[in-house]
Amino acid sequence: MSTTVQARTSAQDAPERRQVRPAGEGRIGPRAHLRHIGALVRRNVLQLKQDPQSMVDALLMPIVFALLFVYVFGGAISGKDNRDAYVNYVVPGLMAMMGLSIAMAVGVGVNEDFKKGVMDRFRSMPISRSSVLIAKIVVEIGRMAVAMVILLGMGFLLGMEVRTSVLELLAAMGLSLLFGASLMWIFILLGLTVQSPQAVQGMAMLVLLPLQFGSSIFAPTNTMPDWLRTFTEYNPLSNLADAARALVNGGELASSVWWTLGWAVAITVVTAPLAVGRFRRKT
Amino acid sequence: MAAMTPHDKNPGGRSPAVAVRGLVKHFGATRALDGVDLEVREGTVLGVLGPNGAGKTTLVRCLSTLLVPDAGTAVVAGYDVVRQPRQLRRTIGLTGQYASVDEKLSGWENLYMIGRLLDLPRPAARRRADEMLEHFSLTDAARRPVTQYSGGMRRRLDLAASMIGRPSVLYLDEPTTGLDPRTRNEVWDEIRRMVAEGMTVLLTTQYMEEAEQLADELTVIDRGKVIANGGVNELKARVGGRTLRIRPSDPARLPEMARAVRESGLDGIAGAAADPEKGVLQVPILADVQLTAVVGLLASHGFGIADIGTHLPSLDEVFLAITGEKATASGAFAEEAVA
Numbered sequence: 310m311s312t313t314v315q316a317r318t319s320a321q322d323a324p325e326r327r328q329v330r331p332a333g334e335g336r337i338g339p340r341a342h343l344r345h346i347g348a349l350v351r352r353n354v355l356q357l358k359q360d361p362q363s364m365v366d367a368l369l370m371p372i373v374f375a376l377l378f379v380y381v382f383g384g385a386i387s388g389k390d391n392r393d394a395y396v397n398y399v400v401p402g403l404m405a406m407m408g409l410s411i412a413m414a415v416g417v418g419v420n421e422d423f424k425k426g427v428m429d430r431f432r433s434m435p436i437s438r439s440s441v442l443i444a445k446i447v448v449e450i451g452r453m454a455v456a457m458v459i460l461l462g463m464g465f466l467l468g469m470e471v472r473t474s475v476l477e478l479l480a481a482m483g484l485s486l487l488f489g490a491s492l493m494w495i496f497i498l499l500g501l502t503v504q505s506p507q508a509v510q511g512m513a514m515l516v517l518l519p520l521q522f523g524s525s526i527f528a529p530t531n532t533m534p535d536w537l538r539t540f541t542e543y544n545p546l547s548n549l550a551d552a553a554r555a556l557v558n559g560g561e562l563a564s565s566v567w568w569t570l571g572w573a574v575a576i577t578v579v580t581a582p583l584a585v586g587r588f589r590r591k592t
Numbered sequence: 593m594a595a596m597t598p599h600d601k602n603p604g605g606r607s608p609a610v611a612v613r614g615l616v617k618h619f620g621a622t623r624a625l626d627g628v629d630l631e632v633r634e635g636t637v638l639g640v641l642g643p644n645g646a647g648k649t650t651l652v653r654c655l656s657t658l659l660v661p662d663a664g665t666a667v668v669a670g671y672d673v674v675r676q677p678r679q680l681r682r683t684i685g686l687t688g689q690y691a692s693v694d695e696k697l698s699g700w701e702n703l704y705m706i707g708r709l710l711d712l713p714r715p716a717a718r719r720r721a722d723e724m725l726e727h728f729s730l731t732d733a734a735r736r737p738v739t740q741y742s743g744g745m746r747r748r749l750d751l752a753a754s755m756i757g758r759p760s761v762l763y764l765d766e767p768t769t770g771l772d773p774r775t776r777n778e779v780w781d782e783i784r785r786m787v788a789e790g791m792t793v794l795l796t797t798q799y800m801e802e803a804e805q806l807a808d809e810l811t812v813i814d815r816g817k818v819i820a821n822g823g824v825n826e827l828k829a830r831v832g833g834r835t836l837r838i839r840p841s842d843p844a845r846l847p848e849m850a851r852a853v854r855e856s857g858l859d860g861i862a863g864a865a866a867d868p869e870k871g872v873l874q875v876p877i878l879a880d881v882q883l884t885a886v887v888g889l890l891a892s893h894g895f896g897i898a899d900i901g902t903h904l905p906s907l908d909e910v911f912l913a914i915t916g917e918k919a920t921a922s923g924a925f926a927e928e929a930v931a
Contacts, residue, residue: 336678337678341711344708344711345708345709347708348705348708348709349705349709351701351705351708352694352697352701352705355696355697355701356694356696356697359696359697359737360696425692425694425695426688426692426693427692427693427694427695428692429658429686429688429692430686430688430692430693430706430753431709432657432658433656433657433658433681433684433686434681434706434709434710435678435681435682435710436709
């Protein structure tokens with residue numbers, strides 16, 4: 310835009326030319342922002358390609374968990390002949406768990422990224438700083454979707470049946486992805502706060518384990534002691550698991566779906582600005 | 593795009609491309625920068641020389657908007673680093689001490705990504721990536737991940753990445769630290785080429801030799817403060833420049849040789865000292881002319897020379913010379929300084 314300005318000026322009036330530059334110049338428009346996110350998404354996808362290990366985790370984890378829970382606990386929880394019923398119980402629940410584990414990996418990734426010189430380059434370039442985080446989240450949601458498709462495939466192999474319709478199955482996936490995306494902001498914040506990737510992992514596990522197992526993901530809550538049942542009822546992961554189950558198996562779903570959406574929005578609204586702010590300030 | 597005009601040269605050289613006044617940056621109780629003033633004229637190379645922890649990297653980080661200074665002003669290419677960071681980022685290139693490229697990506701993908709982030713359309717970004725790889729002799733390694741690159745290749749890629757946006761001011765933060773001598777020369781050659789194209793460069797280094805090879809002017813900093821600045825030759829003259837070391841064929845004639853040089857009255861030769869322990873004659877010189885003159889003198893007197901070499905003052909010696917000079921000015925150590 311100011312090409313003409315520069316072309317006209319000669320060497321002698323260089324100082325004036327500098328003062329002429331408008332104050333708003335350098336602002337990043339929405340289209341440029343999208344372009345930057347696109348370039349960074351490409352970067353993150355190429356990183357995955359270069360490091361197949363990270364994709365194997367996402368691919369194998371759902372298979373291993375589905376097999377493990379159905380065959381180890383299925384008979385004990387639902388009775389030896391009712392294993393199929395447990396498949397329909399646990400697989401939608403595992404969708405909720407998948408989101409949690411991948412969200413944790415995002416925190417570790419952000420922490421590692423920050424240790425590298427390339428982050429200095431991004432920060433010294435004329436791009437919006439949030440685009441680095443948004444690109445990461447876009448790619449990780451993709452990874453989550455792949456993991457969920459594999460989990461569902463495994464579930465069908467083990468005898469799961471959709472008792473509602475494909476639409477509701479897709480809705481269950483969408484809800485899990487949305488909730489998983491909101492969790493990513495928590496872990497990004499954690500990843501930007503603590504020192505090492507190991508510390509991210511350690512702290513995340515401390516929070517994750519009680520949330521995962523103190524929920525309705527793996528087993529119905531009716532045999533739990535009262536205090537634990539109260540905890541599980543307020544646990545957002547229970548809400549998500551119940552909502553996904555109701556969407557796949559039919560049944561009352563309004564309240565659990567609303568609770569899940571509410572949690573996802575609340576978590577994002579609180580942690581996303583904190584994470585972006587932290588990212589901006591971080592040196 | 594306009595800000596990326598490559599050779600935004602000001603032939604008059606009057607207005608500085610980088611102007612820093614009283615820059616201060618604290619980290620807790622330590623003052624990493626304690627009131628730094630410096631200037632880089634357009635189209636020239638300023639060498640910022642200092643030991644580890646002198647504040648060189650903090651300075652570069654402030655000037656590239658990665659850190660916000662606590663006090664003072666810095667204007668780069670007409671933009672204030674604190675008030676106009678977005679505009680400033682369009683006109684600068686940064687090559688850090690550690691290669692700031694994505695190691696998991698290939699060289700080409702790194703450069704293409706940076707082109708896209710700098711708003712080049714896809715075909716232009718592709719072309720620019722090819723061009724830069726060619727320019728920095730990395731075409732053969734274009735598709736290999738950077739993890740497989742050698743140290744020198746990484747630095748070259750890093751330089752290429754800094755050049756994608758045709759910056760008008762380039763920061764090089766210790767560009768050759770940790771490189772072997774051959775690779776270091778390669779990187780120097782690249783830097784010289786960029787300077788020849790009209791780039792303004794602020795270069796930080798720990799090595800006197802690097803500063804002498806690349807810089808037009810020098811600023812010496814220590815503990816966040818500028819302790820000396822001036823032209824390279826000017827500063828060299830102050831610290832004594834190079835030292836000529838001559839090993840006579842006959843060690844017994846060392847004292848005789850020293851006397852001959854001292855009494856020769858050659859222009860620019862202040863003295864000569866015999867170092868019997870090392871078996872060499874040491875003569876401080878300012879330029880090549882004196883080297884030739886000394887050798888000529890020794891030849892005409894019939895001294896045999898077994899070995900000859902020059903030695904640049906190390907950073908330690910530069911510091912010693914500068915701080916010693918200050919002491920001399922205050923009169924405290926005048927005699928030691930003479931001795």
